[in-house]
Amino acid sequence: MTSTPTLPTPAITRAGVRGWAALGVLMLPTLLVSVDNTVLSFALPAISEALRPSATGMLWIVDIYPLVLAGLLVAMGSLGDRIGRRRLLLIGATGFAVVSAVAAFAPTAELLIAARAALGVFGAMLMPSTLSLLRSVFLDREQRRLAIAIWASGFAAGSALGPIVGGVLLEHFWWGSVFLLAVPVLIPLLVLAPLLVRESRDPAPGPVDVPGIVLSLLTMAPIVYGIKALAVDGFSPVAVLAIGVGAASGALFVRRQLRRPVPMLDMRLFTRPAFSGAVVVNLLSVVSLVGFLFFVSQHLQLVIGLTPLQSGLVLLPGLLTMIVAGLVVVPIARRIRPGVVIAGGLTFSAAGYLLVALTGGGAPWGVLLAAFVLLGAGIGGAETVSNELVISTAPAAKAGAASAVSETAYELGAVLGTATLGTLITASYRATLVVPDGLTAAQADAAGETLGGAVAVAAGLPDALGEQLLASARAAFDSGVGVTAVIGIGLVATAAVVALITLRHVRS
Template sequence: MSSTSTLPVPAVTRAGARGWAALAVLMLPTLLVSVDNTVLSFALPSISEALRPSATGMLWIVDVYPLVLAGLLVAMGSLGDRIGRRRLLLVGATGFAAVSALAAFAPTAEWLVGARAALGVFGAMLMPSTLSLLRSVFLDREQRRLAIAIWASGFAAGSALGPIVGGVLLEHFWWGSVFLLAVPVLIPLLVLAPLLVKESRDPAPGPVDAVSILLSLLTMAPVVYGIKVLAVDGFSPVAVGAIVLGAASGALFVRRQLRRPQPMLDMRLFTRPAFSGAIVVNLLSVISLVGFLFFVSQHLQLVIGLSPIQSGLVLLPGLVTMIVAGLVVVPVARRIRPGAVIAGGLVLSAAGYLLVALTGGGAPWGVLLGAFVLLGAGIGAAETVSNELVISTAPAAKAGAASAVSETAYELGAVLGTAILGTIITASYRAALVVPEGLSAGQADAAGETLGGAVTVAGSLPGPLAEQLLDSARAAFDSGVGVTAVIGVALVATAAIVALVTLRHVRS
């Protein structure tokens, strides 16, 4: 063979109008999940007043959905590779819409927790399917990078739309109306996906591994439960035992995957620095984002006294910035190394948290607006680049499992953002609250559980006593916000360092 001869490089088919229409359809579940997360944060005060959950119950209302979803994402991603990603997407959409209607009319906090758990099962079918199907639709990497940027902007778009739509609903209807948003969003998906999205699956799938599915759940649930108990109630043998059980189950899960000829999750993916580094960046970024939204939505409504829609408008510039940053970073990522792009964005996010930390927790709404603009700009850019790295570095046949790992990091981040940062705020609130004299034992207990509980109790008290309770409750809540903001700075800075180290050899 001549030294000047070259092998022919097969041309990559570029997606046409049908591909971009398919992208619009695949963004619907992404939009829905992000709307759900944001709307729920803004509905928490109304849920607290209507259902009267305990502090732990309130956290479980938020956490049980991403906890179940995160525990099943890898299993569902593998199942989609096996039975068809489009088929799994349609099953998940049907179930999600039906259970959302049940959640909307929950009569008790326990009912709502159960409905949110069922939503997690069907949500786990939705998310890895959407991202993995994008890989089969967009074969050209430049097109795929733009498509993933648009797809990722669906999270930010949903977060931007959620406060506005949710604020309108909460001012005119009961809290359950926010869950009914799923129905009009998912009906177009059920109609259009079979027409626009081709079926995609692994040509040589492994068998269904029930033991691995169980181990993945036993890894997630006990760890998060243990973190909750430690943060709210302090040290206990039960909490430590739960964390040990989760760690042991995780070790057994990894061992089983390494020994099986066709594992549910190919652990060798994590030996690729670009893949593992992008996953860690996703995890830490989302912890900081969800933790911010958890405390800022309550601060705006229950401390400053804004309505739900006014609170949404305060956060809107930051959410729009997140969308714009995710799209603007696409041409930048062609010229600058991914590690530098991600680290630069996360420095902006750290500056946003620092603004809140410097106020000691009692930030006015203008400071929170500016802080969220910085946070959103950084995370929008980082998430676009890191998600593209996850998909592009994994084998095409394992796109579902790889997408599931990325989504697991996102949902685990949502769980930990609330479980760790949320419970730190709750613990600080309970420690700092001074209940004024004149309250009954029941009123004192309710006020000591959550800020929402204190606001509800204050509504039944005479003016001076109510004002005294509210002043104490708001100061106690904001004392935890200041601590949480410092932790947020550390989390985002750590993510930036991880990006610089693990992605230093990855070229633009």
């Protein structure tokens, strides 16, 4: 008998200079989105004083962008698989640059919210495309793990760059200048991406699922609205109804995707523990990170009295730690199981929140610096490992949709971080603020909405009365910090437990 010859396993082509140059180009939109989020946090006091939004309006200025983005990420990831991921990336970059310029000159809070919503539409085109294109550029898993670590560090790098550049801009120009940062970042992308990044798409895409897109939006928006309403106003039938509508829409979305021969999002991916566990880790980590930044950016400027640039410098060590942790974890992940790596890293994040909880709302800037270093160390490592697991466990043809799930978790975490932890602080502020006698009804209303409103009102009062209002407002703002810090500990601890359980069979 003659034995059947064993065919050699085809060698995987390793990326060369062009591939790493393409990585640099694909990091630009990642850098931009993280810069945009961080800069906005630092610009909130200036926006609050200039546009005088209500407390709800202030939260929507922050929330509307990641809400729209998260609702459309899966749809845009699927669309990129269909029409070409590079093409969708270029469309998104063009629209994002144009709308950023519009947002910079918004005359009212309502128009700024509308511009931020439009930015969410185009941002949804950017993020899944960048991560899924990395899958097609880096076929070798070791190279891909390093590339994703560098890509993920773009979030931290942008966060580190944002406060510095944003601080300089806010000290010399008006608040709208922070939105113009998108233009110089995206122009090189539009020029270099067609030259360095090859087009990539699903060879057998399904039809565009319009009802699925609508259902994904009807899932996200009502749930986030309901959470915000419960946090601010307590139990109400409207909030419960909104959450119910979102849950029902989500169930219909899942049912529809399971029945379609070519689904927009293959829900069976979530039956893989490595995939679903990594997504949950992403979600909980970002909730804790964004909730921390919402508090600390305003505490440093409006309570301690630092300038935007000084506040950015306080956070810089923690943001740099996120970058270093994301890169250092790559060789560690080769030898130690991912679940153990993630859980061990998030222990540092819990310690960071514990520092804040122990010192309470009056934490000096040095304590906040140390707390953010610990928080960043854990989240930086966890994000690198979890993002790599999402990409490596999904079929290559569905890289766009799988990447969109990871990005949806990230952006949903940004929404929930503000809607829960941020809203709890705002609700505590409004409940405990004691407005001193001598203010008009309009001044009392403005001061009672947000800390930024109180600072603006105090600037126009006699010195003694202004100081009295500021002292009351700062104490009220910090009153909810202890509770939110304990919630932050719970979030990162839950993420660590999820990693240990769902990733226990995943090898290094």
